Amino acid sequence: MMKDIIEFKRQQLYQTIGLVGLTSDETLKVSQELESLMNFHSKVNRPYTLKRTNQAMVHNNFIYNILDVSSKEKLELPFGISENILATNDWFRIDFANTLLEALSERHGAEVLEAIGEAVPVHCIFPDTVQSFEQSLLHLNHIFHLNHKSSSYIGEYLPFMDIKNEIQLFCHTPDYSSSFNYGIIKGLAKKFNQPLKMKVIDNGMGGQFKIIG
Known part of the structure; x- marks a missing residue:
């Protein structure tokens, strides 16, 4: 494609x-x-190697997001996380977040990653200037980098909007699965009360999605 x-x-x-x-x-x-x-x-x-991203950081709102979904769904975490640690650290290593995501996925399936992704727009750093679902997809890559810090390439989102009534979103996020990104799109649609009709084109390296309407 x-x-x-x-x-x-x-x-x-x-x-x-x-x-x-x-x-x-x-x-x-x-x-x-x-x-x-x-x-x-x-x-x-x-070729992508984790060595290039092991210094990458994710904002603590992402950890709060995982804890919130785990609590609501009564999911067992692989280890306890001190509220004091979260309160005193704004940024965490991305491999720490990945350890949580992988453990939850192994125990509960990809559906939990979709649920965590869907909650991202509620918890993440989100620009006030973004006021619609279409704008949120257009600025998704910017939002991604507002919530991550890294001196090296850690991935990106690229929307293609030339086709009438259709948005194609290409995701290259080796640290986050297509299920997770599928959830993010659902969460953005929910945030802006946007009816969503979406098709998964590819599941590799973060996924490719066609959003219609």
């Missing part, structure tokens, strides 16, 4: 310039979109 979209943008850029005559702003916009797609495709196909 990504290759098809890249080819579509390439044709849009080169053919339309000759046939219609894009303005300089339109040409720049299409060129930037094409560059973003090609960069994303390159990163997805690049």
Whole structure:
């Protein structure tokens, strides 16, 4: 799918310039979109190692989120977490969060990751300027990086919105599964009271989703 979209943008850029005559702003916009797609495709196909991300940090709201869902669903955590530790530390190593997610997934299935993902928009650092479901998908990558700190690449989200009444969301999040990202999309739709019709295109490396309507 990504290759098809890249080819579509390439044709849009080169053919339309000759046939219609894009303005300089339109040409720049299409060129930037094409560059973003090609960069994303390159990163997805690049070998990824956890050594590059073991210093990455996630905001403590993510840990609170896991605890909240675990409490509501009466899920057993692999170890206890002191409220004092959460209260005195704003950031935690991402491998600490992954240990919790993997343990919960092994014990309770991928459904729990979807539930945790769905609660993310409730707990995460969320920009006040984002006021709709479509905007939240457009700015999802920015929101992701507001809630993570890392000196190296840890993943990204790329929405494609050129098709009428359809959003294609490409996720490259090696630390978070497609079930987790599926839950995030559901949580964003719930946050903005948006009816959701979604199809999973691919489950690999965080997933690819088609959102219709």
